[in-house]
Amino acid sequence: MRRQLALSLKTFGMLVVLLGLLPLAFTALPDPAVRPGGTLVVWAVLGVAAYPALVVIGRWYVVRAERVEGDTADRAGGDTADRAEGGRR
Amino acid sequence: MNQTYGIAAVSAAVVGTLVTGSAGLRISRTTSDFYVASRTVPPYLNAMAISGEYLSAASFLGIAGLVAAQGVEMLWFPVGYAAGYLVLLVFVAAPLRRSGAYTLPDFADARLESRAARRVAGVLVVGVGWLYLLPQLQGAGLTLGLVTGAPRWFGALLVAVVVTPAVAAGGMRGITFVQAFQYCLKVTALLVPAVFLLLAWHGDPRPAEALDEPPTFRRHTQVTVETTVRLRVETPLRAVATGAVDGRRHDGDRLSLDPGVHEVRAGTTLRFPAGTPVPEREPGDGRRAGASSWAAPLSGGRDDHPLYTTYGLIFATFLGTMGLPHVLVRFYTNPDGRAARHTTVIVLALVGGFYLLPPLYGLLGRIYAPDLLLTGTTDAAVLVLPERLVGGTLGDLLGALIAAGACAAFLSTASGLVLSVAGVLGQDLLPSPGVRHFRPATLLAVAVPVTVSVAAGELPVAHAVGLAFAVAASSFCPLLLLGIWWRGLTAPGAIAGLLTGGGSALTAVALTIAGPVTDGWPHTLLAWPAVWSVPLGFLTMILVSLATRDRIPPGTEAAMARLHLPEPPVPPNPPAGTRPPRSDHPMTIRRPGAGPRT
Numbered sequence: 001m002r003r004q005l006a007l008s009l010k011t012f013g014m015l016v017v018l019l020g021l022l023p024l025a026f027t028a029l030p031d032p033a034v035r036p037g038g039t040l041v042v043w044a045v046l047g048v049a050a051y052p053a054l055v056v057i058g059r060w061y062v063v064r065a066e067r068v069e070g071d072t073a074d075r076a077g078g079d080t081a082d083r084a085e086g087g088r089r
Numbered sequence: 090m091n092q093t094y095g096i097a098a099v100s101a102a103v104v105g106t107l108v109t110g111s112a113g114l115r116i117s118r119t120t121s122d123f124y125v126a127s128r129t130v131p132p133y134l135n136a137m138a139i140s141g142e143y144l145s146a147a148s149f150l151g152i153a154g155l156v157a158a159q160g161v162e163m164l165w166f167p168v169g170y171a172a173g174y175l176v177l178l179v180f181v182a183a184p185l186r187r188s189g190a191y192t193l194p195d196f197a198d199a200r201l202e203s204r205a206a207r208r209v210a211g212v213l214v215v216g217v218g219w220l221y222l223l224p225q226l227q228g229a230g231l232t233l234g235l236v237t238g239a240p241r242w243f244g245a246l247l248v249a250v251v252v253t254p255a256v257a258a259g260g261m262r263g264i265t266f267v268q269a270f271q272y273c274l275k276v277t278a279l280l281v282p283a284v285f286l287l288l289a290w291h292g293d294p295r296p297a298e299a300l301d302e303p304p305t306f307r308r309h310t311q312v313t314v315e316t317t318v319r320l321r322v323e324t325p326l327r328a329v330a331t332g333a334v335d336g337r338r339h340d341g342d343r344l345s346l347d348p349g350v351h352e353v354r355a356g357t358t359l360r361f362p363a364g365t366p367v368p369e370r371e372p373g374d375g376r377r378a379g380a381s382s383w384a385a386p387l388s389g390g391r392d393d394h395p396l397y398t399t400y401g402l403i404f405a406t407f408l409g410t411m412g413l414p415h416v417l418v419r420f421y422t423n424p425d426g427r428a429a430r431h432t433t434v435i436v437l438a439l440v441g442g443f444y445l446l447p448p449l450y451g452l453l454g455r456i457y458a459p460d461l462l463l464t465g466t467t468d469a470a471v472l473v474l475p476e477r478l479v480g481g482t483l484g485d486l487l488g489a490l491i492a493a494g495a496c497a498a499f500l501s502t503a504s505g506l507v508l509s510v511a512g513v514l515g516q517d518l519l520p521s522p523g524v525r526h527f528r529p530a531t532l533l534a535v536a537v538p539v540t541v542s543v544a545a546g547e548l549p550v551a552h553a554v555g556l557a558f559a560v561a562a563s564s565f566c567p568l569l570l571l572g573i574w575w576r577g578l579t580a581p582g583a584i585a586g587l588l589t590g591g592g593s594a595l596t597a598v599a600l601t602i603a604g605p606v607t608d609g610w611p612h613t614l615l616a617w618p619a620v621w622s623v624p625l626g627f628l629t630m631i632l633v634s635l636a637t638r639d640r641i642p643p644g645t646e647a648a649m650a651r652l653h654l655p656e657p658p659v660p661p662n663p664p665a666g667t668r669p670p671r672s673d674h675p676m677t678i679r680r681p682g683a684g685p686r687t
Binding site for chain 1: 161164165168171172174175176178179180183396399400403407427430431433434437438441442444445448574653654655
């Protein structure tokens with residue numbers, strides 16, 4: 001569970017870094033009145049690029065999470081009695 | 090818009106929904122065990138159902154309208170709606186499926202072993218559900234009004250008439266098929282017209298810079314304002330008016346509007362020659378709309394503190410998705426925790442794919458339907474674009490297709506919400522629970538928001554969705570995250586956190602809608618409560634839990650193990666959190682996640 005939590009937090013961190021900091025980054029863009037190119041960047045990032053990025057992060061997380069679960073199952077020796085024991089402890 | 094096509098399309102959407110629903114109903118009746126069948130629902134079908142339920146009128150109509158009115162900043166709404174699923178995937182999806190909880194109150198009860206926590210969660214679910222139903226009903230009124238010329242309240246009533254019997258009779262059965270069907274309908278309804286619109290835009294001899302400021306009427310345009318508006322005119326402009334402008338009657342005479350603010354009475358028709366810059370609409374309280382900064386990434390729409398506003402939106406949508414009552418229910422149809430994860434990733438892809446489309450409509454709406462900015466009905470942008478840009482029979486047909494999609498949008502979300510709210514009402518909040526009371530509960534679940542929607546007239550619709558998300562984020566997000574990941578959570582802590590977080594967000598919502606504070610930081614803080622109310626909810630929950638450490642529920646370790654250990658490959662019979670086979674309605678199951686403690 002601890003490893004799962006660490007993994008979840010790591011993934012969430014990626015999300016925060018990727019999307020959460022964007023508003024701050026946008027404030028640093030040049031004034032659109034001066035250079036209209038900045039606006040196009042915002043449209044491209046928010047309108048298109050964000051979604052594939054979300055799917056990729058999600059996919060990455062699922063693969064890692066299942067690896068962690070596989071390890072846990074191995075450690076339990078594949079013995080369901082062990083697991084039930086753990087559940088009742 | 091051609092009314093015949095429109096009525097036919099809306100009827101087709103309604104009939105299609107009912108037919109698919111009854112077909113699904115029959116299929117599931119002939120299956121020897123409906124719940125086993127439902128647990129073999131493959132992830133992609135399940136994901137389509139989740140997406141179908143999630144993409145509401147706010148997504149289908151509202152985003153394009155917001156983008157048209159307020160610009161690129163509003164793209165944060167769809168991004169947040171989609172990113173909410175990533176947060177849900179990372180923290181909640183698999184453990185929640187393993188918990189066996191069917192609703193949020195179920196989860197509170199199973200994890201904390203407290204009837205009181207269950208009841209508090211129930212009240213909040215009902216609150217969030219009703220808050221989220223309001224914009225659906227308004228979207229219905231808008232769509233049907235445009236398509237058939239019916240008055241606004243008619244749409245809300247139609248939704249009630251279609252949804253109530255469907256939910257009361259069938260409950261959750263067969264609904265997977267309906268929702269999946271509606272996802273396909275919604276994507277088609279935006280994708281196909283989008284292709285034609287893009288072609289028409291491409292063929293336009295003057296594909297004007299979309300980012301031009303201010304937008305101009307591209308051709309001779311006639312606008313009828315339904316409610317009295319105040320217009321800000323920057324450069325002198327000419328128009329032909331029939332009605333009252335600035336308190337003077339006009340009857341088809343020319344008038345020229347000098348720079349300044351002009352009041353146009355309800356019912357007035359204005360005709361503008363081509364090339365006229367669109368006058369800016371003053372919001373009722375005198376603050377300036379942010380049209381001049383439409384293209385700026387942080388224009389903040391009409392608020393004073395754009396960066397804060399953006400983060401308020403991010404907090405609410407990223408963290409609020411997991412607390413929406415109708416989202417959670419659907420995760421139960423996954424076979425196990427692993428499938429729940431896979432489903433969520435597919436949902437991310439499906440929802441993200443859908444959200445590529447509405448901003449395009451918003452952009453085109455700004456160019457080709459600027460009169461909507463003037464009347465303030467930008468939510469209609471999606472619906473009127475085919476007529477404006479393509480025209481003719483093809484335009485009418487495409488418009489009808491979009492109307493059908495919009496219809497699917499508010500029907501699917503509304504039925505999901507009504508189902509969840511009625512379930513909680515019938516099971517937890519009304520006296521003498523039981524399946525017999527599910528039907529009156531359904532009636533109550535529909536009646537309250539319909540009454541509010543009809544009585545209140547026009548609420549700020551898109552805003553109401555954001556507020557529903559904010560309340561969900563500041564009450565259920567702490568409950569779910571701490572409940573799943575922290576052993577120390579106690580029932581008193583959870584109740585205190587739910588009440589403080591959710592209560593403060595609800596209060597902020599009520600104050601925003603009632604509107605005593607209209608300016609400055611207090612207004613901004615109340616209008617975007619999530620930034621402070623989410624941490625408040627977390628903090629209260631943690632501190633009170635620490636103070637009541639002796640009240641940690643005895644079953645915590647077992648509950649944690651069940652949440653986090655993967656299911657065995659071949660589940661023992663019956664696996665933890667499985668619903669009993671064949672029960673008349675999912676809501677009849679009391680404490681489904683109680684497992685070893687019952």
